[in-house]
Amino acid sequence: MTALDLPASVATQPRRTLSRRASFWTAAAVAGISLWTSAAPTTTYPLYASTWHLTPTATTAIFAVYPVVLVAFLLVFGQLSDYIGRRATMLYGVGALLAGVLLFAIAPSVGWVYAGRALMGAGVGLALTPATAAAVEFSARGKAAWASSITTAATAVGLAMATIVGGGLIEYAPAPLHLDFWVLLAVIAIVFFFVWQMPRHIKDANQAPWRPRAITVAKGIRGLYVASALAVTTAYAFGSVFLALGAEIVRDLVGTGNIFVIGLLLAIFSFATGVTAIVGRRFPASRLLPPGAILTLVDLALLELAATAHSLPLFVATTIVGGTAYGLLFSGGLGLINTHAPAHHRGGTIAAVYLVAYILQGAIALTLGLVATAAGLSTALLLGVTVIATLALLVIAAATIRAHSPKKA
DSSP, X not given: OOTTSOOGGGOOOSSOOOOHHHXXXXXXXXXXXXXXXXXTTGGGHHXXXXXXXXXXXXXXXXXXXXHHHHHHHHHHHTTTHHHHOHHHHHHHHHHHHHHHHHHHHHOSSHHHHHHHHHHHHHHHHHHHHHHHHHHHHTSOTTOHHHHHHHHHHHHHHHHHHHHHHHHHHHHHSSOTTTHHHHHHHHHHHHHHHHHHTSOOXXXXXXXXXXXXXXXXXXXXXXXHHHHHHHHHXXXXXXXXXXXXXXXXXXXXXXXXXXXXXXXXXXXXXXXXXXXXXXXXXXSOHHHHHHHHHHHHHHHHHHHXXXXXXXXXXXXXXXXXXXXXXXXXXXXXXXXXHHHHSXXXXXXXXXXXXXXXXXXXXXXXXXXXXXXXXXXXXXXXXXXXXXXXXXXXXHHHHHHHHHHHSOOOO
């Protein structure tokens, strides 16, 4: 530990670097652009489908390529930032995001989109874990819960920007398949510059060199890890319904074809997530999980009702309740693991949480697309509701078991 009681990766450097506070917000920005990039094609999916005559399976495959590649990078590089530092790993990740978004910006066919989506997965796989860990390490002492809330809010802002900026540019600006990606490319370049100015990693002389190895979780926090992973996975699984099928739900079941309106409706979900994360920081992370899971169950019923009734007001209510549930689960899940993970292994532990979440998110998104193609969107939604409800019940069970387990020093 340094004089600031920080890991070596955030130690004070002789060269001029960002302050601790600026580094904290830069790490949050990396988390934000990671989710902005991941969701950037959301409002473009209907255009891809109509322009290139894609089936729902092909459209959701564009989404699913991302978590598949992301999972592969988490498996191989999940602990990388614990060895070479948060800054260096984020630079690799943000660089991959730049390359992926560039391919989307110039894509003449769906093949380029698949390649760009793979690079996005690699970028988020490299950038999101160290950004989450760095936000904790650059926050004030004892403010891990605050860092988790800001990270959640930053990802919510990223998701909202993806749908609002993307929807507005697609509906009202020229080059609807490309312009929003050029805008995102400029934002990522700015964030890359600030990451470059963050403190460099100082290698611990006693630390072994990095090599690919399986992600492990310390024995003392495995119960917490299970609860955290279940919470984040449930949030991501529910979010995948909106990210992979949200635009189609609004267009086909609610009855609007305006891409900007679709983006605004989807952004309500993100707005509710961000507000919930900020308000929820006042409570212990473990207390956020049960209400988040219960609201998820309520919102699943609302989603099914909105789809059946073709009701726009009911869909808006669904996005508000769903965003609140997502904010409670994601912020609570991250808060649990951020507070208890050992500093020297924080990156690997967070990666293990994201690993489970993205594996199930990708599987659910691709399955929903296959079912939508074969049996229709309503059947796909019913399947998604069943799977996510099961996960929500598991979160309630895990939180209950943890609440009644003996407290350890």
